[in-house]
Amino acid sequence: MNANIGDRLHVHGNVVGQADRQGEIIEVRGPGGRPPYLVRFDDGHQTLVYPGPDAVVESARRTEGADG
Template structure:
C-alpha cells in the first residue's frame, strides 16, 4: 500500500451492504508511502493513527507542487 498526504483512505465494511468509511490522509510516516497513516475520518472528524488492513484501499489524487 502506498499513499501521500491528501490522498483518501477508503475502508470497506466487514458486513454485507455496510457503509464505506473514508478519511483524509494527513501524515505519512515513511518515505516510501507505506503505513501507518494519520487519518482524519470524514464521518466524525476524529484523527487516528491507522494501520490499514486488507479491507482498505487508497484513493490517489493528483498532487501539484506550486
C-alpha cells in the same frame, strides 16, 4: 500500499450493516509512503491507521483531474 498526504483512504465495512469509512491522509509515518497513516475521517475523528485488505488508497492526483 503506498500513499501521499492528501490521498483518501476508503475502508470498506467488513461486517453486514457496517458502513464504509472514508478520510483524508494527513500524515504518512512509514518509509516511502507506507503505513501507518494519520487519517482524518469524514466524521472529524483522527486516528493512526495500519490499513488492512479491506482498505483502498485513492490518489489525490487522480481525483483532481476527474472533473476536467
